[in-house]
Amino acid sequence: MRSQSRHRNRAALALLTAGGLVVVSGCAGAGDLLGGGGDTINVLMVNNPQMTDLQKLTAKHFTKKTGIKVQFTVLPENDVRDKIGQDFANQAGQYDVATISNYETPIYARNGWLHELDPYLGKDKKYDEKDVLDPMRQSLTGDDGKMYAQPFYGESSFLMYRKDIFEKAGLEMPDKPTWKQVAGLAAEVDGEQKGMKGICLRGLPGWGELTAPLTTVVNTFGGTWFDENWEAQLTSPEFTRATEFYVDLLRKHGQAGAAQSGYAECLNNMTQGKSAMWYDATAGAGSLEDGKSPVKGKIGYVPAPVEKTESSGWLYTWAWAMQKASNNSDKAWKFISWASSKEYEELVGKERGWANVPAGKRASTYRNEEYKKAADGFSEVTFQAINQAKPREPGVQKRPAPGIQFVGIPEFTDLGTKVSQEISAAIAGRQSVASALKKSQELADKVGKEYQNR
Incomplete structure (x- = not known):
């Protein structure tokens, strides 16, 4: 079984990093050497505006509240996909959390690269996972029916x-x-x-x-x-x-x-x-x-x-996934649950304006009067488009x-x-x-x- 898994990972890595990229070999234990240690986690994410807002708000709010420092690596879309593909396929553990989409999630889960999130979702009642829109939840579920990522924002x-x-x-x-x-x-x-x-x-x-x-x-x-x-x-x-x-x-x-x-x-x-x-x-x-x-x-x-x-x-979502090799899974979940929460949406609404809320993932967002007022021109069209999508x-x-x-x-x-x-x-x-x-x-x-x- 172990040799078959290695072969599958190598094959998938070759596909995900095609184009002459040099890949440094690694192993599941590499997180001890490369991952964020102590009270620090490493997060790799795409450079979209919503992520830029998150980067600005994290230290002031998340770190202040939890004591967990977050080291961000922010890259353009094509570059971030290559880097995530390399690190997660190798299970190098350099990054505890990364933004992946509903395209990568079931594939990465199948290859054993992601940390299952159901144990955290079962305990974290405050997170309210049932509030997450069904199309998003389904798109981030593995073949085994388990959740492997949580949406930061969703879109059609x-x-x-x-x-x-x-x-x-x-x-x-x-x-x-x-x-x-x-x-x-x-x-x-x-x-x-x-x-x-x-x-x-x-x-x-x-x-x-x-x-x-x-x-x-x-x-x-x-x-x-x-x-x-x-x-x-x-x-x-x-x-x-x-x-x-x-x-x-x-x-x-x-x-x-x-x-x-x-x-x-x-x-x-x-x-x-x-x-x-x-x-x-x-x-x-x-x-x-x-x-x-x-x-x-x-x-x-x-x-x-x-x-x-x-x-x-x-149908698309940039979602937070935890690398299976991460040695900081509890801290990583605290970050994921905060960054995908109702609390974070309210924070963005107050500090950056309600039109900038990373929406498209929670039903409660579309019932929020402040959001509906700020996003009056596009919220309903977006909500309908997401729910009508047929993958x-x-x-x-x-x-x-x-x-x-x-x-x-x-x-x-x-x-x-x-x-x-x-x-x-x-x-x-x-x-x-x-x-x-x-x-x-x-x-x-x-x-x-x-x-x-x-």
Whole structure:
């Protein structure tokens, strides 16, 4: 059993860190040497705005209350995924807690890299785990039915648009737009204000960057990465139409430098008035409605655009997971339970503004009158999008693995990133969509055949 486990961990690590990264070998006991000792824990997290707020509030509140110091390592999304993949796969124990998503959680749990959280949840009645939204709880549960992570914030995806610009142009956003309608509106508002483009969409390579929104478009256009028999479908008419639509929309009416624009760049463009529309994570609304945002109150929010499906929003959470090798599990849980608690949300509401609350995870948040008032424009749309998300049935056909904006297999980190590089090159005009998808089909076909032969 032990040799099989080592083999499985090495195989998964190779998939999660593909691309020439050097991995330092480690073992489960390495936490004694590398992990936070005494009253200190080490936390590795993505550099999103909600995490930046957390970093600022931790010492003043959590450490003051518990005496536990938190050493943060904060990295961009693609970088943090690589680093977490290395440390957790090796069980090096350098980091006690890390932000992982509902994509990694069941895979990491299957490989034995995560500390089960049920014992803590059973004892910590104050945490109120039942208040966590069911889609989030289910997405962070392992194959064994146990909980392995707790959400910091949850999200789906929706379309954001400048209400004032639309009004000026005499345009009306449909309550439930189609992608074809969005394309028409992007053409209308492109250039309506000096330096403003019609829409911002991710074009930056990365399975968690470009691939995420593109896959939701593929789903609602009737496509899929794999059919139920693991036959790759990247050159199918549906996948092709969706990709051509996405690339064409960006090239005609998208932001400058689209092939190098991800979530952060689109957020900046929308905040700075450089984009009239933005399709992306519902979590972006908090930053747009922040008290210091120049576009506060100017943004409208509608569900993710559709074509052949009733809904097309994704389901995602940045969640706190504890490395199994951590020697600070009790202290790590205290941090996780604080950072995901109602108490923390109230703290953010008071100190950073209720629009900045890391929402999308607790039912009580959407009953909070102060939050509802601050997030009036987007809270209900977000809540509905999360609850309507269907990870096991996101399109029009059966899938061999769960996932809306990803395929829930370890190989997808490498496959999704490589495919995104090809499509990003098409966005940049370096190759055609047909050429990009032909290369991508070959990559996906290899993965599909591996599963067919198992």
